[in-house]
Amino acid sequence: MKSKKTKKSRRKTSRGQKIVYIIYLVIAFVSCFFFFKSYQYISNIPKANNMTQEEIYDLTRINESDIKLVRALKNNAFDSWLYEANSDKVKQLQKTEATVSSITEGKVKVSEVDQTITDLKKEVDIINESDIEELYVLYYKQVLPKQYEKAETDFQKMTAENPEEHYKEIFSLLDLLNKIYNQKGMLAVTTEDSFRKSTTLLEEIDKNFQEVNQIKSLVVSYEILEEPISTPETRLGMELDKYVLKTNDYLQANLMVTEFERKYSELQDNLATNKQLIKKSVEIPDLVGLTVEQAQRELSKAKLNSTIYGYTNKLYKNGDIVPESKRGIETWDDDKQAKITSQEPSRFDYEYIIQGSTIKVIVENKPTEKPKETITSSSSSTSDTSTSQSDSTDTTTSTTTSSDENKN
Numbered sequence: 001m002k003s004k005k006t007k008k009s010r011r012k013t014s015r016g017q018k019i020v021y022i023i024y025l026v027i028a029f030v031s032c033f034f035f036f037k038s039y040q041y042i043s044n045i046p047k048a049n050n051m052t053q054e055e056i057y058d059l060t061r062i063n064e065s066d067i068k069l070v071r072a073l074k075n076n077a078f079d080s081w082l083y084e085a086n087s088d089k090v091k092q093l094q095k096t097e098a099t100v101s102s103i104t105e106g107k108v109k110v111s112e113v114d115q116t117i118t119d120l121k122k123e124v125d126i127i128n129e130s131d132i133e134e135l136y137v138l139y140y141k142q143v144l145p146k147q148y149e150k151a152e153t154d155f156q157k158m159t160a161e162n163p164e165e166h167y168k169e170i171f172s173l174l175d176l177l178n179k180i181y182n183q184k185g186m187l188a189v190t191t192e193d194s195f196r197k198s199t200t201l202l203e204e205i206d207k208n209f210q211e212v213n214q215i216k217s218l219v220v221s222y223e224i225l226e227e228p229i230s231t232p233e234t235r236l237g238m239e240l241d242k243y244v245l246k247t248n249d250y251l252q253a254n255l256m257v258t259e260f261e262r263k264y265s266e267l268q269d270n271l272a273t274n275k276q277l278i279k280k281s282v283e284i285p286d287l288v289g290l291t292v293e294q295a296q297r298e299l300s301k302a303k304l305n306s307t308i309y310g311y312t313n314k315l316y317k318n319g320d321i322v323p324e325s326k327r328g329i330e331t332w333d334d335d336k337q338a339k340i341t342s343q344e345p346s347r348f349d350y351e352y353i354i355q356g357s358t359i360k361v362i363v364e365n366k367p368t369e370k371p372k373e374t375i376t377s378s379s380s381s382t383s384d385t386s387t388s389q390s391d392s393t394d395t396t397t398s399t400t401t402s403s404d405e406n407k408n
Contacts, residue, residue: 056081056090067138069131070100076126096124103135106142110176113139133185140180145194147173148201155205160212160239170205173198204234211237215244222247281352287343287361293336295361305358308332310365311341317367330365338363 060078062071073096077089099120102108108116117135121127151173154166177198180186189195211234218229219240228248232238282302287295292308299306310332314322332338344360345353353359 056087059090059093067100067104067134069127069134070097072126072131073097073100073124092123096120100135104138104142106139106146108139110143110147110172110179136183137186137188140176140186140189141192141194144176144180144189144192144198147176148194148198151198152201155201158236160236163209163212163236170202174202177202208234208236212240215240219243219247222250225251228252280355282355284345284347284350284353284359286347287340287359290340291337292340292361292363295340296336299359303355304353305356307358307360309360309362310338311362313364313367315367316370318370320370329362332363333365335363335366338365 056078060074060081062074066074073093077093080089081087099116103113103116103120113136117132121132147169150169154169158166177195180189180195211232215229215232215237218225225247228251229244232241232244282304285295285298285302285304287298290298296306309329311329312322312327314327316322340361340363342362
């Protein structure tokens with residue numbers, strides 16, 4: 001019984017081993033088949049395209065200096081070769097990389113860079129907007145400093161007489177800055193030192209142009225200038241100094257002639273007026289010390305008029321002195337025998353006077369009654385009325401007395 005069981009177990013073991021061996025053989029065969037196919041696949045690709053693996057590795061190797069777009073191009077080309085057995089992108093990589101380098105190194109003309117990038121975008125399917133912005137930024141950073149130097153050199157050579165001989169690079173710089181201004185995503189360029197220098201240079205050039213144009217315009221219209229031309233402040237403006245000086249000299253001479261003619265004409269008018277005045281002028285009579293009657297006769301002879309003013313007498317009729325605070329010019333009391341104390345204008349002020357002119361004379365009026373002083377002051381209306389009546393009586397008496405004396 002034991003021998004039968006042993007034989008059965010041996011048969012089962014031999015069968016299991018055979019199955020395992022068969023499985024191992026199948027796996028080994030499949031592995032060899034795939035290994036052979038893979039080797040054949042990889043080995044046949046370079047031969048078909050006349051490229052070795054080493055060449056492909058060299059072309060698609062990523063360097064530290066490669067920009068994002070170049071790295072993406074190399075990875076894409078390598079993946080296409082490795083997984084699609086297509087080396088077209090690898091072959092195209094060298095040409096594409098050269099185009100990208102020509103842009104990033106600023107070797108493309110400003111007038112051609114847009115078209116170059118557009119063509120690149122058509123050829124490369126993986127390029128996106130951020131890659132394009134990066135290309136423009138790198139391109140402008142290379143081109144702008146060079147264009148600035150060219151423009152500055154041209155400006156230093158430029159003259160005020162013939163500015164058109166050296167303007168090409170300046171206008172190219174202006175066009176380049178406008179292009180950068182109007183393009184999105186160029187903040188990294190506008191913060192560059194070369195951009196700041198470029199804008200400062202263009203501002204200086206514009207200031208020079210404006211001053212030169214202004215000076216030329218003023219010099220051409222020199223005949224109608226009213227004010228001298230300001231001293232030039234810019235380099236090109238200073239080159240026109242000789243024209244500015246000549247124009248200002250002409251203007252100064254012209255102003256002197258005009259001023260002389262004006263003053264001479266004024267003098268002629270004054271002389272003519274003086275002649276007329278001399279014909280109508282008479283000597284100013286000395287009236288001080290004369291009576292009013294005598295003075296009027298003198299004035300009548302000279303065809304002059306007079307206005308007479310009285311002055312409060314120094315004394316009252318009773319002989320008391322009139323306070324200075326009470327003395328002043330008042331209406332003349334019509335006493336023609338009163339003597340004149342002063343006149344205006346005086347003989348000492350002027351020698352001649354025009355006929356028909358008026359001379360102001362002042363005489364001393366006759367003494368008046370001294371006002372009565374009130375013994376007690378009262379605020380009643382009766383007292384005020386009495387005082388008013390008293391004053392009126394005194395004034396009437398004084399006037400009557402004065403009239404009687406005149407009659408005598």
